[in-house]
Amino acid sequence: MDYTFQFGVIAKHLPYLIGGAWLSLLLAFLAFWAGAVIGLLGAMGKTFGGRVLYRVIDVYVVFFTNTPALVQIYVIFYGLPDLGIVLSPFNSVLLGLTLNCGAYLTEIQRAGFQSVRREELEAAETLGMSLWQTVRYVIAPHIAKTLYAPLSNFYIWIVLGSSMAGIFAVEELTGRAINVSSSTFRTIEVFTYTAGIYVVLTVVASALLALIGRHAFRVKARIF
Amino acid sequence: MIERIVDEIPRFFTWYNTIFFLQAMGVTLALTLIGCGLGSIFGFALVYGRQTRGRLFTPVRVLIVGYVEIFRRIPFLVLLFIVLFTTEGFGVRVSFFGIALIAICVISTAYISEIIRAGFEAIHRNQWDAAEAMNFGRVATLRYVIMPQAWKVILPPAFAYFVMFIKDTALASQMGVLELTRVAKIFNDRGYSAFLTFGTCLLLYFILSYPLTRFGQRLERRLASSRNR
Amino acid sequence: MPHLEIADLSASYEKGVDVLSGIDLQVERGEILSLIGPSGSGKSTLLRVIVGLLPPDSGRMVVDGTPVNFHDKRSLRDLRGRCAIVFQQYNLFQNMNVMRNVTIAPTKIKKRAAASVRAEAEALLEKVGLGDKHDAYPDELSGGQQQRVAIARALALKPEILLLDEVTSALDPELVNEVLDAVRVLAGEGMTMVVVSHEMGFVREVSTRVAMMDEGRIVETGTPEEIFDRPSAGRTRDFVAKILRG
Numbered sequence: 001m002d003y004t005f006q007f008g009v010i011a012k013h014l015p016y017l018i019g020g021a022w023l024s025l026l027l028a029f030l031a032f033w034a035g036a037v038i039g040l041l042g043a044m045g046k047t048f049g050g051r052v053l054y055r056v057i058d059v060y061v062v063f064f065t066n067t068p069a070l071v072q073i074y075v076i077f078y079g080l081p082d083l084g085i086v087l088s089p090f091n092s093v094l095l096g097l098t099l100n101c102g103a104y105l106t107e108i109q110r111a112g113f114q115s116v117r118r119e120e121l122e123a124a125e126t127l128g129m130s131l132w133q134t135v136r137y138v139i140a141p142h143i144a145k146t147l148y149a150p151l152s153n154f155y156i157w158i159v160l161g162s163s164m165a166g167i168f169a170v171e172e173l174t175g176r177a178i179n180v181s182s183s184t185f186r187t188i189e190v191f192t193y194t195a196g197i198y199v200v201l202t203v204v205a206s207a208l209l210a211l212i213g214r215h216a217f218r219v220k221a222r223i224f
Numbered sequence: 225m226i227e228r229i230v231d232e233i234p235r236f237f238t239w240y241n242t243i244f245f246l247q248a249m250g251v252t253l254a255l256t257l258i259g260c261g262l263g264s265i266f267g268f269a270l271v272y273g274r275q276t277r278g279r280l281f282t283p284v285r286v287l288i289v290g291y292v293e294i295f296r297r298i299p300f301l302v303l304l305f306i307v308l309f310t311t312e313g314f315g316v317r318v319s320f321f322g323i324a325l326i327a328i329c330v331i332s333t334a335y336i337s338e339i340i341r342a343g344f345e346a347i348h349r350n351q352w353d354a355a356e357a358m359n360f361g362r363v364a365t366l367r368y369v370i371m372p373q374a375w376k377v378i379l380p381p382a383f384a385y386f387v388m389f390i391k392d393t394a395l396a397s398q399m400g401v402l403e404l405t406r407v408a409k410i411f412n413d414r415g416y417s418a419f420l421t422f423g424t425c426l427l428l429y430f431i432l433s434y435p436l437t438r439f440g441q442r443l444e445r446r447l448a449s450s451r452n453r
Numbered sequence: 454m455p456h457l458e459i460a461d462l463s464a465s466y467e468k469g470v471d472v473l474s475g476i477d478l479q480v481e482r483g484e485i486l487s488l489i490g491p492s493g494s495g496k497s498t499l500l501r502v503i504v505g506l507l508p509p510d511s512g513r514m515v516v517d518g519t520p521v522n523f524h525d526k527r528s529l530r531d532l533r534g535r536c537a538i539v540f541q542q543y544n545l546f547q548n549m550n551v552m553r554n555v556t557i558a559p560t561k562i563k564k565r566a567a568a569s570v571r572a573e574a575e576a577l578l579e580k581v582g583l584g585d586k587h588d589a590y591p592d593e594l595s596g597g598q599q600q601r602v603a604i605a606r607a608l609a610l611k612p613e614i615l616l617l618d619e620v621t622s623a624l625d626p627e628l629v630n631e632v633l634d635a636v637r638v639l640a641g642e643g644m645t646m647v648v649v650s651h652e653m654g655f656v657r658e659v660s661t662r663v664a665m666m667d668e669g670r671i672v673e674t675g676t677p678e679e680i681f682d683r684p685s686a687g688r689t690r691d692f693v694a695k696i697l698r699g
Contacts, residue, residue, distance in 0.1 A: 202297040
């Protein structure tokens, strides 16, 4: 036991760490939404496209969901320059996380599509609903309900996953934590604060998502 | 680029290097298996502790809930650093493998306890009531009544979590554990092309993960359609 | 000395919201007491308290001269050794076949010899008319059959007091009688029973005494004739009138 905790010393670095947290959130946000678009296209392609398209998308999904995001980013960061494509660390991580998100969100959104049952569409047609009304009253609520919980969980997952950027010296939360710990040597304190900030970030995100879910989709979500 | 890779291949896939990669694959698998295996045991213990009743055990329950909520919200990478620096700071000598293992345990315990809890909650309240009214203790209730029914609910997500952790162990490379990602990085640093080294690495992860994913999906379907016994 | 005595007992699921208040009840040895009353009046809750599933907030309960301490494991174990309950939803263990449902508690909890427990179980299953269903699983049985297994399972515990909680209300009408017949046989054997039931004809036929409950209280007790033919409390009159009309 030769370690004396000095949390006070690190307190003055807190604003710097929190500044990094914003970048973490931005990274997660961008990857999530870009991934959601890819996922939507993927889910539509898999559901409505032909056999070939299905296979192509499936290969993409299976490959990215069965290999580590970190190694994928290594390929992007160290490999692409061989092809003459040089991406900044931030862009490399963003691209890697986005492709990952796209693969997972393809599967999640496809499950949402599949939750809409044919009988309900027929019922909507019998009631004389227009296409827009069918989407508005039948399809959208269904998809929202099925997707809400897995999407919320996935969003938390991507916030935590964005910490990988620290490995590539991106100055998000984990990257800045590494910086502070190597300049102050108060390693345990720095990473404890960092962990605390991640907990706060995800708790706030969960709480917001739960609120949105309750009001927009009438989903009863537990915040914890 | 293609010529470069073709040129490197004979030098890259030597007997020695191949063994190096296969051993690394073994380390990746060992980290996942031991880490999540221990995590399952501890996770079960947490669920057991969370089911205690009475005011006497309130601190135990609060601690368990706090543990589960906090450690599901800390990135694995950050936890790896915390374990590394804590053991170093207190002068405890732990191998890199040991550090990664501790971090995996800490996180998987939190996640798997939630999976087990959800499994228990899926068993109808009346099964617990009947057991209690017939004088079953907590251990007997779990052993004879709850576990035989709940394992079918618990196994598929727990298995999926194991398989997912195979990929997450890649972060242990940052601690210097000689697992797949670390070994690929070493070769890349020696000058082999990133497509070759990390490509091989991705392929090996895929070989580990994909069959297990498929097996897990089949398991889930089988258990979902099987009857309750 | 009454077999089961309850004095000034109150219980609640949430603090402050009493589901039972000021219950006084005495059940003599060999007596069959029926609890009647509108749904939500606390009948089932009272049975849950008696078998120790819901610790009361206040009051006393004495079984066979021994006061029950609901916060002491030994005392609870002793209580449940004397009382057995049959639930409305049968609550059979879904992972066990009929025979194992009946024998599990005597062999694994009471640690009795497997052979003699099995012989008793066979006799009990015969008695409830399920001698040919030893290997069936609950999900292969009708509701009536499941409920008869549940009765056999309760009897295998050799209880002094049997609690029946609306044992027929989850059943299709045509299955009600097979379960009631099984209970009639027991009633004839002189076991102490506390029965919650909506089958008024049955209550009148088998009960030695009837207690009318409303809003968590016992409003009236008496012989079946007194309760059904000459109810004195206003609420009992309303309830009985409604039953007779309905």
